[in-house]
Amino acid sequence: MEAQVYIIDDDASVRRGLARLVREGGHAVESFATAEDFLATLPAAFTRPTCALVDLQMPGLGGLELQERLKSRPCPCSIVFVSGNGSIPATVRAMRGGAVTFLTKPIHDEDLLGAVAEGLEAHRRLLIDSLQVGEIHCRIASLTDRERETMARVITGMLNKQIAGQLDLAERTVKFHRAKVMEKMGVVSVADLVRICDQAGFAPAK
Amino acid sequence: MSAINVIWSASMGACLVLALMHLLVWCRDLRSFANLFFPLIALGIIAMGACELKLMRTGSPEGYLETVRLGHLLFGIVVPASLLFVHCLFGTGNRWLLVVAIGLRTAAVVANYSTGPSLHFLSIGSLDQISFLGERVSIVGEAIENPWVRLGQVAAIAQIVYVADASLRLWRRGDAVDRHRAFWIGGSMVSLFLLAMVIAGLISAGVMRAPMLVSFPFFGMVVVISYNMSRDLQRSALLARELEASQRRLALAGSAxxxxxxxxxxxxxxxxxxxxxxxxxxxxxxxxxxxxxxxxxxxxxxxxxxxxxxxxxxxxxxxxxxxxxxxxxxxxxxxxxxxxxxxxxxxxxxxxxxxxxxxVTARKEAEADAAQQRRELAHLARAGTLGALSGTLAHELNQPLAAILSNAQVGRRRIGSDPPDLAEIEAILADIVEDTKRAGGIVHGMRAMFAKDTALDLVPIDLNAVITGSLSLLHGEIVARKGTVDFTPGDPLPPVRGSFVELQQVLINLILNGLDACREVAGAGLGMREAPSLRIRVGPLTGGVAIDVADHGPGIAPENRDRLFEPFFSTKSGDGGLGLGLSISRGIVERFGGTLEALPPEPGSGAVFRIFLPAAADESFACEAHPDQTILKTDRS
CATH class of the missing domain: 3.30.450.20 (PAS domain)
Structure with missing residues (x-):
């Protein structure tokens, strides 16, 4: 998968210089003068590892606001902040908001390329993770209601007898559903089942 | 002792003294021609008096005729001298009348010598002896009158007309002194000329049997004139005393x-x-x-x-x-x-x-001191403003530096590649040059603002460039405050006189004030977190150029309008500043002959400040180049 780097900076020559450098690192680059332009051209979902180099101070939508907007999207791309004079509060906000790092201009090429690489890697992992979660969701979707009810109780560590009691079923039936769940979810142990359910955010029964 | 001898001699002596006095005055002041003609009149009259004495004592008709002829010659001197005297003293006489009168008198003198033994008589048959003042004197007995004597009478009328005319004009034109002169000198001359004419006419016609007494009226005339002229001398003495006092006063004032x-x-x-x-x-x-x-x-x-x-x-x-x-x-x-x-x-x-x-050295030094202090204060204010802007200015400076560093690093990598991509390296270097210029421009602008001594001489300045320069220095600050400034450099403006840096200081001050004012609205929690926005307009206004800086803040409270430009007056709360900005700004603008004022508020808008600067007198001045354009001549070509 080819990586994509976006540069959002209101200063044209900074944009050009950074773009050259990033291209030198072997990544596809696209530059925007404002955060609004960037958001407008962004596809609905990121399909390849993406890292955005964002200037903290821009007319209109600033870097931190852009970060907020991106977070509301699925699998938001990594953000590397660059700034001429970042205040400590702004830096703290940026990092807590999940930025890869915060670089101060002028930026050394290795620092920049390192940060970009880090950001791309982080996003790649995120994408892969999200792909896996998608798969798990598919499997969950293939379960029947009974099977889902059973699974929600299995992952809490309940015994078949207890499940049968709660769902008002025969213990044999529960056993049957449980084997189906293990098969459909593609796991061999309860421990694996607990892990992927957790990964997919499947809530255990209360 | 002969009474006639005593009277005539005394009169002649008096005339002589007066003549000499005025002659002396004339010698001291050669341009006072009146003082030259007066002695001429007096001497002529003395000679005429002598002729009359001789007439009274003469025994033969021939001698009598000769003396009359001589008398007419003397008269021909006295009359023009009198007329010229009046002309010089009054300065109002009619030139043509003067020429006519003198011409007629000269013609009479000519006739005196060409038409017979004298102008009066063609011949005298006999002389009679009469008693006069207790003596026996000769008078004309039988005689034939010369018809040309009418010429003498016409001449006499002409001279009377001239003097009367000159006197009337002087009377009408003049002040009290002139009227006095017109009345006494003009009046006495006219009446005594008339008297002399009548006496001479009566005697020559044989109506009056008396000796020739023409000189007597003229003695009177000399006395009247002399008395009048002596008033001038009196006045001169008075003036001299006043002049001396006035000179002393002047000298006192001069030395003090x-x-x-x-x-x-x-x-x-x-x-x-x-x-x-x-x-x-x-x-x-x-x-x-x-x-x-x-x-x-x-x-x-x-x-x-x-x-x-x-x-x-x-x-x-x-x-x-x-x-x-x-x-x-x-x-x-x-x-x-x-x-x-x-x-x-x-x-x-x-x-x-x-x-x-x-x-005025002391005043000039005080002025220079005051100007120096004003400049130092302005400089401190400028340095303070720049200090407050240091963060955003560093950011502004960082932008080109960041671009330069990135470009340089890419360039270094490209040179190492085989074969080196020369076209790309060229483009990279071009970008580096541009960004270096830009960084240099920012540093230059900052250094100019920090510079203590701005140019003392005012130079022609393009206000478009001042506004652009101010906005470029403030770019970072405006962005940091999420503000916008609406300004497009307009048509070329007439240059104004001032100092680029100080005008920029004024503008930066107004822009920052405007941004602060908008922040006040946002801070007041009116619900709308509006981004601060300013509008700058520049354009020619009668006799100069006006810049309006308008904000969307709360405007200026009416009670503050009058105090706005007072030093240490500030409505900004907290760290708003010393309240010197507007007072210093106004000082700067006024030094350039302009005005800085807050325009009357309009409903729904914030404050509007107007800088007005008169256009430089000489429009042929080329505008001073914007400082940013004059640095770093390292062009790629």
Whole structure:
């Protein structure tokens, strides 16, 4: 998968210089003068590892606001902040908001390329993770209601007898559903089942 | 003892004394022609008196005729002298009448010699003896009258008309002194001329049997004139005393106030300076001071300018005002303020330049001190503003540096590749050059703002460039505050006079104030977190250029409008500042001959500040280039 780097900076020559450098690192680059332009051209979902180099101070939508907007999207791309004079509060906000790092201009090429690489890697992992979660969701979707009810109780560590009691079923039936769940979810142990359910955010029964 | 001898001699002696007195006056003042003609009249009358004496004592008709002829010649001198005397003294006589009267009198003298033994008589048959003042004197007995005597009478009428006319004019035109003169001199001349004419007519017609007594009325005339002229002498003495007092007062004022009075005779190029005045100019007193020599004492930097002012005064309106320095190299320099007037003669040619000069060194030094302090205060304010902007300015400077660093690093990598991509490297270098210029421009702008001594001389300035320069210095600050400034450089403006940096300081101050005002609205929690936005408009306004800086803040409270420009007045809360910004800004603008004011508020808008600067007088001045464009000439080509 080819990586994509976006540069959002209101200063044209900074944009050009950074773009050259990033291209030198072997990544596809696209530059925007404002955060609004960037958001407008962004596809609905990121399909390849993406890292955005964002200037903290821009007319209109600033870097931190852009970060907020991106977070509301699925699998938001990594953000590397660059700034001429970042205040400590702004830096703290940026990092807590999940930025890869915060670089101060002028930026050394290795620092920049390192940060970009880090950001791309982080996003790649995120994408892969999200792909896996998608798969798990598919499997969950293939379960029947009974099977889902059973699974929600299995992952809490309940015994078949207890499940049968709660769902008002025969213990044999529960056993049957449980084997189906293990098969459909593609796991061999309860421990694996607990892990992927957790990964997919499947809530255990209360 | 003969009564006739006593009377005639006494009268003649009196006339002689008066004649000599006025002759002496004339010798002192050769231009006072009245004083020359008066002795002529008096001497002529003395001679006529002598003729009359001789007529009374003569025995033969031949001798009588000869003496009458001589008398007419003398009369021919006295009358023109009298007329010219009136002409000079009154200055109102009709020239043509004068010429006619003198011409007729001259013709009578000619007739006196050409038409017979005398103008009066063709012949005298016999003389009679009558008793006169207790003596036996001769008078004409039988005689034949010369018809040409009418010419003499016409001449007499002409001279009376002339004097009467001149006197009337003087009476109408003049003040009390002139009227007095017209009445006494003119009146006495007219009446005594008439009297003499009547007496001579009666005697020659044989109606009146008396000796020729023509000189007697003229003795009277001399006395009246002399009395009148002596009033002039009295007045002169009075004037002399007043003049002396006035000179003393002037000298006192001169020495007390370091004041020099001077006169420059333009024809002979001689400069007179009052006694205490020499020290004011720093020149040692010299009788032969000319303009060239005087100019040597003027400070060399001021010479050309002063000379031009002087020439213009002489050629133009004649009034002269100048400030210049004196002191040759090595001498202490002093400032003089001079004013004066050129006086012209009747032909309109400048003849005299008169005036005074005051030593104003102390005032100039105080002015310079005050100006220096104002500049230092402005500089401190500027430095303070820049200090407050340092964060955003660093950001502004960082932008090109960041671009340069990235480009340089890419360039280094590209050079290492094989084969090196020369086209790309060229583009990279071009970008580096541009960004270096930009960084240099920012540093230059900052350094100019930090510079303590701005140019003392005001230079023509393009306000579009000032606004652009201010906005570029403030770019980071405006972005950091999420503000927008609406400004598009308009058509070329007439240049104004000022200092680029200080005008920029004023503008930066107004823009920052405007941004602060918008923040106040946002801070007041009116619900709308509106981004601060300013509008700057620039354009020509009668006689100059106006810049309006408008914000969307709460505007200026009416109770604050009057105090806005007072020092240490601030409505900003907290760390808003010292309240010196507007007061210093107004000081700067006023130093450039302009005004800074808050325009009357309009409903729904914030404050509007207007800078007005008068257009530079000489529009042929090219506008000073924007400083950013003049640095770093390292162009790629």
């Amino acid at each position: 106030g370091r004041l020099a009075f001077w006169e420059w005779g333009l024809k002979k190029d001689r400069i007179w300076i009052s006694t205490d005045g020499w020290a004011v100019f720093g020149i040692s007193p010299a009788a032969d001071l000319g303009f060239e020599k005087f100019m040597e004492h003027v400070h060399e930097d001021d010479r050309a300018r002063l000379e031009q002012i002087v020439r213009e005064s002489i050629a133009g309106t004649g009034s002269y005002v100048a400030e210049f320095r004196v002191g040759r190299p090595g001498e202490p320099v002093r400032w003089l303020s001079a004013s004066g007037r050129v006086e012209k003669d009747n032909a309109g040619e400048a003849v005299l330049f008169r005036g005074f000069s005051i030593d």
